[in-house]
Structures are given as C-alpha cells and as structure tokens.
Amino acid sequence: MPVGVSHYLAVSAVIFAVGVAGVLLRRNILVVLMSIELMLNAANLAFVTFSRASGAVGGQIVVLFVMTVAAAEVAVGLAIVLIAFRARETTDVDEMNVMKW
Amino acid sequence: MLEHAWLILALPLAGVAGNIFLGGRLGRRFVSALSCGVVGLSFVVSVACFLELLAMQPAQRHFERHIFTWFLSGSFKVEGTLLLDPLSVLMTLVVSGVAFLIHVYSTGYMAGDSGYRRYFTYLNLFTFSMLTLVLGGNFLVLYVGWEAVGLCSYLLIGFWFQKKPAADAGRKAFIVNRIGDFGFALGILLIFRTFGTLEFGEVFSGAERLFPSGSTLITGIALLLFAGATGKSAQIPLYTWLPDAMEGPTPVSALIHAATMVTAGVYMVARCSALFVLSPLALAVVAIVGLATAVYAASIGLVQNDLKRVLAYSTISQLGYMFLACGVGAFAVGIFHLMTHAFFKALLFLVAGAVIHALAGEQDITKMGGLRSKLPVSYWSFLIAALAIAGVFPFAGFFSKDEILWETLLRRGPLVWALGAVGALMTAFYMFRLLFLVFHGTARHEGHVHAPPFSIKLPLVCLAVLSAVGGLVGAPLLFGRHFVKEFLSPVFRHVNGHVAAGTHEAGAGHFVVSELSMAVVSVSIAVLGIVLAYRFYVISPDVPQRLKERFARLYSILFNKYYVDEIYDTLFVRPLVSFATALWRHVDALIIDGAVNGSAFLVETASKVSRRLQTGGVQNYALSIVVGAIAILAFWLLR
Numbered sequence: 001m002p003v004g005v006s007h008y009l010a011v012s013a014v015i016f017a018v019g020v021a022g023v024l025l026r027r028n029i030l031v032v033l034m035s036i037e038l039m040l041n042a043a044n045l046a047f048v049t050f051s052r053a054s055g056a057v058g059g060q061i062v063v064l065f066v067m068t069v070a071a072a073e074v075a076v077g078l079a080i081v082l083i084a085f086r087a088r089e090t091t092d093v094d095e096m097n098v099m100k101w
Numbered sequence: 102m103l104e105h106a107w108l109i110l111a112l113p114l115a116g117v118a119g120n121i122f123l124g125g126r127l128g129r130r131f132v133s134a135l136s137c138g139v140v141g142l143s144f145v146v147s148v149a150c151f152l153e154l155l156a157m158q159p160a161q162r163h164f165e166r167h168i169f170t171w172f173l174s175g176s177f178k179v180e181g182t183l184l185l186d187p188l189s190v191l192m193t194l195v196v197s198g199v200a201f202l203i204h205v206y207s208t209g210y211m212a213g214d215s216g217y218r219r220y221f222t223y224l225n226l227f228t229f230s231m232l233t234l235v236l237g238g239n240f241l242v243l244y245v246g247w248e249a250v251g252l253c254s255y256l257l258i259g260f261w262f263q264k265k266p267a268a269d270a271g272r273k274a275f276i277v278n279r280i281g282d283f284g285f286a287l288g289i290l291l292i293f294r295t296f297g298t299l300e301f302g303e304v305f306s307g308a309e310r311l312f313p314s315g316s317t318l319i320t321g322i323a324l325l326l327f328a329g330a331t332g333k334s335a336q337i338p339l340y341t342w343l344p345d346a347m348e349g350p351t352p353v354s355a356l357i358h359a360a361t362m363v364t365a366g367v368y369m370v371a372r373c374s375a376l377f378v379l380s381p382l383a384l385a386v387v388a389i390v391g392l393a394t395a396v397y398a399a400s401i402g403l404v405q406n407d408l409k410r411v412l413a414y415s416t417i418s419q420l421g422y423m424f425l426a427c428g429v430g431a432f433a434v435g436i437f438h439l440m441t442h443a444f445f446k447a448l449l450f451l452v453a454g455a456v457i458h459a460l461a462g463e464q465d466i467t468k469m470g471g472l473r474s475k476l477p478v479s480y481w482s483f484l485i486a487a488l489a490i491a492g493v494f495p496f497a498g499f500f501s502k503d504e505i506l507w508e509t510l511l512r513r514g515p516l517v518w519a520l521g522a523v524g525a526l527m528t529a530f531y532m533f534r535l536l537f538l539v540f541h542g543t544a545r546h547e548g549h550v551h552a553p554p555f556s557i558k559l560p561l562v563c564l565a566v567l568s569a570v571g572g573l574v575g576a577p578l579l580f581g582r583h584f585v586k587e588f589l590s591p592v593f594r595h596v597n598g599h600v601a602a603g604t605h606e607a608g609a610g611h612f613v614v615s616e617l618s619m620a621v622v623s624v625s626i627a628v629l630g631i632v633l634a635y636r637f638y639v640i641s642p643d644v645p646q647r648l649k650e651r652f653a654r655l656y657s658i659l660f661n662k663y664y665v666d667e668i669y670d671t672l673f674v675r676p677l678v679s680f681a682t683a684l685w686r687h688v689d690a691l692i693i694d695g696a697v698n699g700s701a702f703l704v705e706t707a708s709k710v711s712r713r714l715q716t717g718g719v720q721n722y723a724l725s726i727v728v729g730a731i732a733i734l735a736f737w738l739l740r
Contacts, residue, residue: 023723032720093719100717 008049016042029084029091033077040070102149103164106183109146109193110236112139113229120222129217133208136221140204140228144197151190159591162187165238165302172241179299182238188592191436191585192235192368195443199360200228202560206451207352209556210458214350220260224356227253231361235368240289240299243372247285247333247365251278254362258349270348277342281332288325295322305375309595314379323376323383326369327390334366335417336394336424341666343417347409351454354409358416359447364439367423371432371593378430378596388428388513395421396520397663399527403534404659407464408453411535415490416446418524422505425521430596431508433589437575438501440585444571445489445498448564452483455553455561456539460546466535471544478558480540482565487536489568491529491627494620495579497572503623504575507616522626529630537638578617 015038022035044063051059085091116139124132154162164185172179204224211220230253234246252275259271293299295318296307312319330336335343343363347354357363370377370387377383395418402414419442426435457464459476473480489496492503502525510518577583637644649656658664 020727024720024727096719097717100715 005049005053009046012042012045012049014042015039015045027092027094029081029093029096032093033074033081036077037070037074040066040073102146102153103185104166105146106150106164106166106185106236107168109143109150109197110183110229110232112143112146113225113232115139116225117222117229120218120225124218124222132218132221136225137201137204137208139225140197140201143228143232144194144201147190147193147197150185151194154185154187154190155588159587162591176297179239179241181242182300183236184238184301185236186592187588187590188368188371188436189235191440191589192364193232195364195440196231196235196360197228199443199447199564200224200231200356202563203352203356203360203447203451204228206355206454206557206560207350209554210352210454211350212554216260220257220350223253223256223260224353227257227356227361231365234365239301240292240304243369244286244289247329247369248282250362250365251275251282251333254278254346254357257353257357258346260349260353264348266345267348270342270345274342274346277339278332281329281339283328284325284332285329288322288329291318291322291325301372305373305595308376308379312379315381316379319376320380320382323373323380324386326373326376327383327387330366330370330424331390332366333369334363334420334424336366336390336420337397340394340398340417341669344410344413344662347407347413351409351450351457354413355447355450355454358413358450359443363416363420364443367420367427367435367439370424370427371436374427374432374593375595377427384428384430386428387424388517391421391424391426391428392517392520392524393421394418395425395524396527397421399524399531401659401662402531403527404656406467408456408466408469408535408539409450409464411466411531412446412449412453415449415528415531416442418528419446419490422502422521422524425509426505429508429512431505431512432593432596433586434501434504434508436589437585438498438505441489441497441501441568441572444564444567445486445496448482448486448561448568449490451557451561451564452479452486455479455557458557459551459553461548461551463546466538468546469539469544470542470546471540472550473540475550476540476553478561479553482561483536483540485565486568487532489572491532491630492525492623493529493627493631494624495570495572495576497568497570499620499624499627500572500575503620506623507619510619522623525623526626526630529627530634533631533634534638537634541639542642578620 019035019037019039019042022038023032026032026035044066047059047063047066049059051057051063081091084096088095090096116136119135119139120132124135154164166183166185167180168183169181170178171181204221207220207224211217214220227250230246230249232246234243234250237243237246255271255275257271258274259268261267262271289299292304296304298304298307308319332339343358346357349357377387398414398417398421402411402418405411405414419438423435423438423442426432426438456469456472456476456479459472459479460469463469485496489498492499506518506521506525509521573579575583575585577586661667
C-alpha cells in the first residue's frame, strides 16, 4: 500500500488531536506548552503534505515561519512559566486562575 | 492724556490683581494704600482727560481709543474701544471721584472686619466694572460692564454671607437684575439684527438716517433697553432689590446708590438718547415709570424706621426723577441730577454709616436721637446733604431737581409737574424726619457713642462741600450759563428737534411762568416739607402717632411698602419655587436620576450573570476556542 496524501493528513490530524487533548486536559503547564508545540507541528506536517502534493513551495515557506513563531512562543512561554513558578511555587494550571472577576 | 485713557480702567484692575496676589502677604496697610491709591489715580487721569476735552472745540469733543479687536467674523466686528466724550468723561469723574472717597471711608469703616482684603478687591472690581460700563464704545463693552457691576453688587451686598438676610439680599439683587438684563440683552440683539453693528456711533447715526420718528422697531429696541435700565436703576417694577441691598456694608450701599450701580441705567438711557428720541412712546414710558417711581418710593420713605431703608427709597425716588428728566427729553438735566445726586446720596449713606458705626450697629431711627452734639461732623454733613436732596437753594440738589421740574412743566404740562412736586415735598419731609429723629431731640439709645476716625470724617467733609456747591455748575440764573448742559450738548445735539416736535404742546408758549418764579415755588415746596417735618418731629412729637392711629390702614400700607414684596412673592417667587421643587422632586429625582440609576442597575445585573464566564482558568478559554473552531468547521462542512 503506497503512502499517499491522506496518510500524511491522518497522521497530522492525530497529532493535532493529541495536542488539543493535551492543552485541554493536562494540568502541568510545561506539558500544556509541549502540547501546543505538537499542534503547531501537526499543522506543519499538513502544510508540507499539501505543498508536495500540489507542487507549490508556498506551504514549505509557511512551515519555516511557523517554526520561527514556535521558537519565539516557547521562549516567551517558558519565561512566563518560570516567573509564575517563582511566584506561586506550582506548575499546575488549575491553581493559576487569579485573573478573573 | 486722552491717549492714555485706558489707565482709568487699568488702574482699578491692577488694584484687584494686587489685592489678590500680594494683599495677603503684605497686609492691611498695603491693601488700603493700593485700593485707595489706584482709584485716586484713576480719578486724576479722569480729571486730566476732562481738562483735555474741555480745551477742545465743543464739536470735536469726541475721542475713541481703539485698544483691540474683540470679535471679527465676516462683516461682524466688535472693537474693544474706549469712548471719551463729554457724557462718558463726566460719568467717569463722578464714578471715580465718589468711589475714591468711599474707598477712603471704607478703610475706617471696615477696619475691624476679617474680610478686609476681599472687601477691597470687590470694591476695586466694582469701580473697574462701572468705569468699563461708562467708557465702553459699543453696546457689547457696555454690556460687559453692565453684567460685571451686577456681579460685584451681588458679591458686596452678600459680603457678610454668614448672615442669611445678607446672602438673600445679594441673591435677590442678582436675580432681579437678571430679569432686567434679559430685556437689555434682547435689546442689544435687536440692535445688531437691525443695524448689523454694535458701535454707538454707527447705530445712532443709522437710526437717525434710516428710521422715521415713531418707528415700531426703534420703539421695541428702546423699550427693551429701558427694561434693562429698570432693573439696574431700580425702577418700577424691578426696584425691590435696592431696599434689601442695604444688608451689605454701608459704604457699599453708598457706592451702589451713588456712583457705581444704579446710575448705570440712567447713563445708558442718556447714551442711547438718539434711539429714545425717535420713539415718543418709549419716551413716554420712561417718563411715566420715572414719575411713578419717584412719587411711589417717596411715599414709602415717609414712614420707614430703618435709617438705611429710608435712604434706599429716597434713591429709588431720585432715580425716578432722573428718568423723568430723560423721559421728557431733558437728558442733560437727568445726567446733571445724577451727578449732584451722587454727591449727596453718597454723603447721606456715609453719614448713616458713621452713625450706625458710632451706635455699634443700631439702624432703627426710633432708637437714635440727640446725636447732634456727639457727632458734629456727621450732623453738619447730613444737614447739608438733606438740604441738597430736599432742593433748597443754593445746595446741589436744588439746581438739578428744580430744572427737572421746570423741564417737566415745559414739556408735559402742569399735571405731571404737580406729581413731581408732590414727590419733592415728600422728599424734603422724609429727609428732615430722618435728620430730626437721628440728630435732634433726646437720646433714645444707650451705651457709648464712638467717635468716628479721621478716615471717615474726611470723605464726609469732601462730599459735604461738593453737595453744597456742586450744583453751581448748572445754575443758569446765577451765571447766565449752564455749564453741564453746555458741556453735554454735543452728545445730545440730535435731541432737541425731535422732542420739541413730539411732546406736549403745552410748552413755553402757553406758560408765561418764568423759570425764576418756578425756582421760588420749588424752594417753597422744599421749605414746606422741612417745616412739616419740624412740626411733626420736634415741636409736637405726638402728631405722627395720632396720624398713624387716624390713618391706620394707609400707614400700614405704606409701612409694608404697598405689600409689593409680598405680592411678588405670591405671584412670581412662590409659583416658581414650587414649580422648581416639583421639577426637582418629580422630573429630576424620578425621571432623570431614575434613568441614570436604572441603566446602571441594568448593567450591573447583566454583568453579575455574564462575569461567570471569566473563570480565570486558561484551559476553559482554550476549550471555548476549540469548540468555536469545531463549530465553524462543522458549519462549513455540513452546509
């Protein structure tokens, strides 16, 4: 069975779903951040797949952008996590809910 | 000096600024020196301007000093101009001169008051406002001064605002004045609509050129302007604020009654004589209101027991005479009476202040008496002022009042003259009633009589001299020339033709009475009043009591001032107050506040529910994003 576009897309969808589940369900903020990375990379996979299938390079260029954004996001995200941990001595997102009414 | 006429205004204004910014640090001595000094210098500049004007040819005595352009919009242009002509310079002399003496007097009178600096700041501002009013070269500058004197009178009448009557009186003065000012403002707007300009010269020449005598438009303008004058100059029906205005410090009453406030209306009518002469109806209204006020206020003055209140009614009455003079077309005579009246009325009030000061605040004349030997300067000053206001030859009031009555007789006939003469009789009577009750007879007061300080005596003497000889500048029978009339004639040159044509035909032709014999009659009337007062209050003091019992009803009507305050209260004040209360209770508190509070309540309730959405949990937000994304996706796929 040749590996076609739909296979790549299926893998991408699965990884994305895993990422969404991780963001929504996990309590550890580091894991949440990693799950976001998963979602981004699932999107990257889909981009590359379509780019290759259609022969246009635009998708691959976008992937480079996404990776840059992901790197920046991790840098800022980890800094926030660090500060939050120093302030609250926890990495549990359920305990970081003071920004409310 | 005319080029520097702006100094007349700038000096008192500098006094205001100096009092505000430096007076607190430099103390009372500085405040007194500054306040008196600036007004004194202002007077000196006025005198210099007067002399320079006098040196010119009569026809050229008209000088406009342009200071700045105030409004410039299309063809509409209002200049900040000072106008110096005989009328305004004469007014400036009277205002700054009398104000200066009152400033000096105040340094003695207000010496113990805690609001010393505030008082002198207001006083300087008052002088400045009035000088702006008389020097303004167009209606708008005049209006600025007009409103500013209203404001200052409010501030000064309510100077002792801790006392409720004073605060009420200040408010009453302000509100009653506003009613008149409303008419005045409408008049100015109508002038602008008609002539497209507010400059005096253009308006007056335009009126003469464009409108025939008796034109409705001019009558409307003149009547509206006169409505303003009735408020400011305390004429029927807007006079009620003036008797209450005595709640202020006595020198303020002197200032308001003599120099800075109530004369504004007379000045304005004289200034607008070119408009008034075009409307016989407006002139008749002015004359009738003036005459009615003169007689009416004098009759109230007969029975009042408060020293200052009698003087207040006498001011209203004398202002009535000035308007009577203007109404019969003798504007120069009205201004002449304004001038002499400024001297003796300021003097009367200052003496009243000295007496009240000496008796530690007593104002009831039935509790005075026998002060002649204790307060000699006050006594003689008061005597001179009383003779002047009664119109006894050769004191100041004689010349002006006699001339008003003479012009009235000439132009309106004997009936109007007779009413005016009755008013004069009452004037003489109530003034000497005051004199006898306060200074003669036995002392009806207890306690020590304070001797007035020098700063109080000096203005009294100056004003007494002016009251005695100030009328001689208008004594044609003595000198063959009427200096005031001659001096003012360029301003009123357009008057004669109109008035002679428009008024009563029972003029000089029918009456062969000479001016001299009428003068004798005037003096006899005054003397009759004095003799009556002497008989009532010195020879047989029980007569007034008997008369009071005999004519109890008439007495109570007069004593209660014809119940006009009560009538106004019922007709206007109370309905307005209850209307305002109803608006407050129902419209303001219920509808407006209800709408505001209701919308606030609505927002609060709604947000109490919706704020639950903001949980603070990041994952909840992420979930809603996911749900939204899925929903959009589902929408596009299943469509």
